[in-house]
Each structure stands twice: as structure tokens, then as C-alpha cells.
Amino acid sequence: MTASNVETAAPSRSNTDNLAPRSAVVTGWLADRGIFVVTAVVVVLSAIFVDGFASLDNITDVFNRAAPIGIVAAGMTFVVISANYLDLSVVAQVATGAVVLIGVSNSRGLVVAVLVAAVIAVIYGAVNGIAVGVFKANAVIVTLSTTFIGLGLLRWASGGSIYFGSEGTLIRRFGTFEIGPFPLSMIALVLIALLLEFVLNRTTFGFAVKSFGSNPAAARLAGVDTARVVIGAFTFSAFGAMLGGFVLGAFSNTAVSAMSSGYDFRALAAIIVGGTSVFGGKGSVLRTLLGVVFVSILTNLMVLSGLGFGYQQMAIGGLIVVAVSVDALARKATR
Amino acid sequence: MTSDAEVIGTKSGSRPVERLRRLITRRPESRAVILLAIVSLGAIILEPLVFTAYSATLGRIALIGLVALGLTAVILMGELDLSVASTLAVSGVVMASIDSLPGGILVALIVGVCIGVANAFFVVVVGINSFIATLGMLFFLRGLAFVISDEQPVRIANIDAGIAFGKPLIGDFTPRMLIFLAVFVVMHVFTTRVRVGREFYAVGGNRTAAYDAGIPVRRRIFTGFMISGFVAAGAGAINTLERTAADPTSGSTVLLSSFAAAIIGGILLTGGRGSVLGTLLGAASLGILQVGLTHSAVQVDVQNIVIGAVLFVAVISDPASVRAVFERVRIAVRSRRHQQTPVTSA
Numbered sequence: 001m002t003a004s005n006v007e008t009a010a011p012s013r014s015n016t017d018n019l020a021p022r023s024a025v026v027t028g029w030l031a032d033r034g035i036f037v038v039t040a041v042v043v044v045l046s047a048i049f050v051d052g053f054a055s056l057d058n059i060t061d062v063f064n065r066a067a068p069i070g071i072v073a074a075g076m077t078f079v080v081i082s083a084n085y086l087d088l089s090v091v092a093q094v095a096t097g098a099v100v101l102i103g104v105s106n107s108r109g110l111v112v113a114v115l116v117a118a119v120i121a122v123i124y125g126a127v128n129g130i131a132v133g134v135f136k137a138n139a140v141i142v143t144l145s146t147t148f149i150g151l152g153l154l155r156w157a158s159g160g161s162i163y164f165g166s167e168g169t170l171i172r173r174f175g176t177f178e179i180g181p182f183p184l185s186m187i188a189l190v191l192i193a194l195l196l197e198f199v200l201n202r203t204t205f206g207f208a209v210k211s212f213g214s215n216p217a218a219a220r221l222a223g224v225d226t227a228r229v230v231i232g233a234f235t236f237s238a239f240g241a242m243l244g245g246f247v248l249g250a251f252s253n254t255a256v257s258a259m260s261s262g263y264d265f266r267a268l269a270a271i272i273v274g275g276t277s278v279f280g281g282k283g284s285v286l287r288t289l290l291g292v293v294f295v296s297i298l299t300n301l302m303v304l305s306g307l308g309f310g311y312q313q314m315a316i317g318g319l320i321v322v323a324v325s326v327d328a329l330a331r332k333a334t335r
Numbered sequence: 336m337t338s339d340a341e342v343i344g345t346k347s348g349s350r351p352v353e354r355l356r357r358l359i360t361r362r363p364e365s366r367a368v369i370l371l372a373i374v375s376l377g378a379i380i381l382e383p384l385v386f387t388a389y390s391a392t393l394g395r396i397a398l399i400g401l402v403a404l405g406l407t408a409v410i411l412m413g414e415l416d417l418s419v420a421s422t423l424a425v426s427g428v429v430m431a432s433i434d435s436l437p438g439g440i441l442v443a444l445i446v447g448v449c450i451g452v453a454n455a456f457f458v459v460v461v462g463i464n465s466f467i468a469t470l471g472m473l474f475f476l477r478g479l480a481f482v483i484s485d486e487q488p489v490r491i492a493n494i495d496a497g498i499a500f501g502k503p504l505i506g507d508f509t510p511r512m513l514i515f516l517a518v519f520v521v522m523h524v525f526t527t528r529v530r531v532g533r534e535f536y537a538v539g540g541n542r543t544a545a546y547d548a549g550i551p552v553r554r555r556i557f558t559g560f561m562i563s564g565f566v567a568a569g570a571g572a573i574n575t576l577e578r579t580a581a582d583p584t585s586g587s588t589v590l591l592s593s594f595a596a597a598i599i600g601g602i603l604l605t606g607g608r609g610s611v612l613g614t615l616l617g618a619a620s621l622g623i624l625q626v627g628l629t630h631s632a633v634q635v636d637v638q639n640i641v642i643g644a645v646l647f648v649a650v651i652s653d654p655a656s657v658r659a660v661f662e663r664v665r666i667a668v669r670s671r672r673h674q675q676t677p678v679t680s681a
Binding site: 320 | 417463470471480486595637638640646647653660
């Protein structure tokens with residue numbers, strides 16, 4: 001039984017190898033699994049050569065910083081897979097999430113804060129999603145405008161003030177809680193990613209997002225409600241960003257409207273490096289997690305080597321361009 | 336009798352209305368004209384200072400519009416250049432780091448053109464979508480500006496020249512406004528009278544057809560990105576001169592307002608439709624709006640909300656979007672009707 005399976009599998013594989021040129025196979029493989037190799041190599045090399053990288057404190061710090069970005073990126077993966085490039089407004093959403101968590105729960109309690117954040121997430125998802133899905137407007141420009149509207153509203157509502165969590169509240173404990181060696185934020189990240197991966201791979205909605213991303217016209221003809229898919233993708237992104245803001249606010253125990261700058265492109269870099277295609281239709285939330293780990297380690301290494309914010313931005317911007325180039329070249333080669 | 340008269344009356348009365356409607360739907364600039372009229376009217380009534388102290392208003396329009404003019408060349412071909420905001424910052428920082436003023440300006444402009452070439456390389460040769468390629472460049476260059484400037488504002492060596500640059504040169508016009516007008520005229524002539532510029536429309540309208548017609552599509556896209564980079568770098572140099580220092584963080588609001596100006600101006604993001612004149616009108620309405628809000632002592636946060644909202648409305652209200660919505664509503668209504676009536680035919 002097994003032998004015949006191997007036999008039937010082997011020729012078909014070599015068949016595809018023959019069809020595609022050798023270089024295409026290599027670039028395709030690199031685009032598919034390169035990130036695993038690169039991450040492993042980077043981790044091993046930096047553990048050997050970079051002082052302070054392999055310490056437990058540093059690794060915990062890497063994961064603590066990775067958690068909020070990871071949750072944001074996990075939600076945004078849906079937008080990228082639906083071929084809508086990205087959701088720039090996560091910057092506004094993360095800050096809103098943090099400010100609502102601390103500011104509102106200080107005055108009204110945690111339950112109200114969670115409800116308010118959920119309502120705001122639904123509004124963001126609906127506004128972005130309707131503009132992109134129903135009005136067929138460009139996602140980059142739409143989310144650029146909602147970023148400015150959202151941040152403006154947040155600053156106007158909060159007066160630009162900084163919120164601190166009160167002593168001994170649930171949030172404070174959440175931010176520092178640990179189960180064994182794992183901080184709670186990391187466990188939250190893994191659980192959310194698993195849940196979203198389930199939604200992406202095992203539900204009708206997830207399938208619709210993928211099929212819409214790979215071919216919108218075909219998806220529509222197949223009876224997929226395209227507007228609902230896009231609105232859903234942006235709503236998932238908004239909920240991810242709100243939760244990311246919660247984790248960020250709980251971890252740092254402060255919230256201010258400017259705390260989330262850079263979350264848009266860090267999340268995008270993580271998603272793309274993880275292997276989710278910006279051309280849509282292909283990707284996975286768990287791979288995004290790996291991308292987040294890679295981006296966080298990269299940032300951490302630069303911090304350890306004393307390279308400032310400018311270099312970090314250059315590296316992540318360059319990473320986006322290079323990762324997308326590899327993806328594009330691999331596509332070209334296999335076509 | 337009366338009903339007949341009414342019908343005739345509405346018919347004859349609807350003709351100019353109909354003509355106006357057709358004009359509005361046909362001309363890409365119509366939205367900008369409408370917004371400009373509303374904003375100007377509001378400003379005249381509420382804040383006449385906008386027009387009596389017009390030099391500040393013109394300066395703001397030139398500030399918003401210059402980058403948008405360069406952007407127009409790229410968007411006409413259906414591409415986007417999000418990196419303009421960082422190009423502005425990088426070229427300003429580069430210019431300020433060089434002691435000689437003319438040398439600095441020259442190098443800054445060359446840097447802008449090089450950034451355009453890099454963008455076009457990723458779009459044309461590698462084949463990445465321009466949104467993502469220029470977004471990556473946006474972050475990369477923002478970081479570069481920080482690195483070159485050591486995360487601090489860089490003062491220019493020749494501060495006197497900078498101060499002189501901010502003063503009116505001819506009449507009430509500062510050099511910035513004159514440069515803006517010159518760039519407008521050049522771009523207008525380029526896209527309406529010069530063959531290369533006309534071909535931008537063809538590339539944006541239907542790339543395959545343009546290629547079949549013998550237009551060197553790749554070279555045109557390179558030209559477009561180079562124009563956009565060059566103009567953004569020029570805007571960066573002007574900002575640096577006027578402020579006598581280069582700020583590496585500058586440019587985040589430029590991204591919003593320049594895209595808003597171009598899109599309000601009626602340019603279609605999928606390419607092939609729009610005009611430089613529209614961008615000018617878009618910049619004018621945004622400039623008047625901003626200066627009016629500033630004169631009325633509206634907070635910057637609220638101004639950002641207003642301009643973000645204007646961009647949002649502009650991007651969802653272009654003719655293709657409205658048609659898409661109507662189509663959707665029509666299908667929804669029809670399918671409901673089908674559900675109500677018993678199924679007789681497929």
C-alpha cells in the first residue's frame with residue numbers, strides 16, 4: 001500500500017520538476033520555506049556572536065515585544081490574503097485599543113472598556129470594509145484616510161493625555177502574569193493565531209477570503225458575496241488590532257495616542273516575510289507568527305548592536321521590498 | 336392643463352440641468368470644482384481672512400500642491416508613489432548636510448530622481464505592485480532620513496539664503512509659489528501637448544493596448560516615477576530652505592494632503608483619467624480649507640479629521656465607485672424580487 005503510494009507520488013513530483021525550470025524550483029522553494037531557514041540561521045548565529053542575545057531576559061523581552069505586533073499581524077493577514085494590500089489604520093486602532101483599555105476601565109471598569117473596544121473595532125471594520133468592498137476604493141488610500149480620522153478622533157477625545165493603569169487592577173496583573181516561563185501576552189498571541197488559522201482554513205468565510213484573494217471575478221461568479229468577504233477581513237483586522245492594543249497597554253501599563261507608530265509596517269513585514277503573498281489568495285496565520293518572530297529578533301539584534309530607530313526602519317522597509325521581490329520573481333519564474 | 340404645463344416646464348427646465356449633469360459626470364475635475372466652490376463660499380462667509388490675507392493661503396496651496404503635481408504623473412499611469420513623503424524628508428536632509436547651497440540642491444534633486452528610478456525598477460522590472468513597492472520604500476527612506484540626520488533636525492549652512500527664500504520675490508509671490516506655478520504650467524503642457532505626456536494616459540487607460548500601439552510602456556513608467564521623485568525632492572529642498580533646517584520626521588501629513596489633492600482633483604487611481612488642472616483645483620480647495628480651519632482656531636487634530644474625511648469621501652465617490660454601488664443595489668433589489676415571485680423561469 002505505502003510502497004505504491006510512494007511510487008505514484010514520486011513520478012508526478014519529478015514531472016512538475018521537469019515542467020518548471022530549475023531556477024524556478026529553487027526560487028519557489030526559497031519563497032516558500034526560505035524564512036524557516038533564514039530564521040534558524042539568524043538565531044543560531046546571533047546566539048553565538050551577539051552578546052546578551054541568548055540570555056533568558058532578552059528572549060522574554062523579544063517575545064513580550066512580539067506579542068502585540070503578532071496579534072495585529074495575525075488579524076491583518078486576512079486583509080492581505082484578500083488581496084487588499086494592507087490595513088494602514090491598525091496604527092490608529094492599536095492606540096485606540098490601548099487608550100480604551102486603560103482610560104475607560106479606570107473610570108468605568110473593564111467590561112465597559114471591552115465593549116467599547118469591540119464596538120470601535122466593528123465600526124473600523126465596517127467603514128474600511130464598505131469603502132473597499134462595496135465602493136471598490138483603493139485599500140491603501142482608504143485606510144490612510146481612516147488612520148488620520150481615527151488618530152485625530154483619539155487625540156481629540158483623549159486630549160493627547162497619557163493614561164496610567166491603576167495599582168492592583170486586573171489589567172496590571174494581566175500585563176505581568178506568567179504561566180510557567182511564558183508571559184500571558186505570548187499565550188494570548190498563540191491562542192489568537194490558532195483561532196484565526198482555524199477560521200482561515202476550516203470555515204466557509206476563510207475559504208471565501210482565500211478564493212476572493214486569488215481571483216475576485218471567479219469568486220463572485222462562484223457565488224461568494226465579495227463585499228461581505230472584504231468587510232469581514234477588515235473586521236478581523238480591526239479586532240486583531242484592538243486586542244494588540246489591549247496587550248500593548250496591559251504590558252506597558254500606559255496608553256497614549258502616539259504609542260503605536262510603526263505597527264502598520266512591522267505587521268506588514270511580518271506577514272510578508274512569513275510567506276503570505278501580497279498578491280492575495282495564499283497565506284497562513286501561523287506563518288505570520290514565524291514572520292513576527294523573525295522581525296522581532298531582527299529588531300532585537302539591531303537594538304543590541306546599538307543601531308538606532310532609523311536603521312531599524314530601513315531594515316524593515318528593505319525587508320518588505322526584498323520579501324515581495326522574491327515572491328514576485330518566484331511567481332514570474334513558475335508562470 | 337396645469338399638469339401638462341408642469342410636465343413641459345420640467346422637460347424644458349431639465350435640459351440645462353441634464354447638460355450640467357452630463358458635464359459633471361464627464362469632466363474629471365468637477366468634484367474639485369464643487370468642493371472648491373463650497374469651501375470658498377464657506378471661507379468668504381465665515382473667515383474672510385483667508386482671502387484678504389491671501390499670501391498665506393497661496394503658500395499653503397503651493398505646499399500641498401507641489402508634491403501632488405508630481406504624483407499626478409504616476410497616478411495617470413495607474414501606479415501609486417507612496418514614497419514621496421519620505422523622498423521629501425531624505426532630500427531635505429541630504430541638502431542640509433551639504434555645505435554649498437547650489438550643490439546641496441543639485442544633489443537633493445539627483446537623490447529624488449534616483450529614488451524614482453529605484454521605485455520604477457521594482458514596479459517594472461521585478462514586477463511588484465507599486466503600492467507595496469513604494470510603501471516599502473516609504474519606510475526604508477524614512478529610516479534613511481533618520482540615519483543621515485542622526486535623528487535630529489539639520490540646519491542649513493547658509494541661513495541668510497533661506498530667510499531670503501521665504502520673502503516675496505515678485506509682488507506678493509514668494510519663490511515657493513512661483514516654483515509651484517512654473518511646475519504646474521510645465522506639467523500641464525507636458526500632459527496635454529507633449530507626446531510623451533499624452534502617452535501617460537494611454538499607459539494608464541489600457542496598458543496592453545498602449546504596448547501594442549508601440550508606446551514604450553516600461554520607459555514611460557520610469558519617466559513617471561522619476562518626475563514624481565524629482566518634484567518631491569524639489570519640495571523637500573524648498574521646505575528646507577524656507578525653514579532653514581531639514582526635519583527628518585517631516586512628510587507624514589504631506590502623504591495625506593498630496594494624495595487628497597490629487598484624488599479630489601478627479602484623478603482615477605486605476606489610471607488613464609484625470610488632469611493636472613484637477614490636481615491644482617484639489618490643492619486649492621484643500622489649502623483654503625486648511626487655512627480657513629487654522630484661522631478659525633481649529634485644533635490640528637480636528638483638521639486632520641476633516642482632511643482625512645475629505646480624502647475618504649473623495650476616494651469612495653469617484654464615478655466607478657458610485658457605479659459599483661448602484662450595480663450592487665440593483666442586483667440586490669432584483670434578487671429580492673426574484674425571491675418574492677414563485678420561480679417560473681431560471
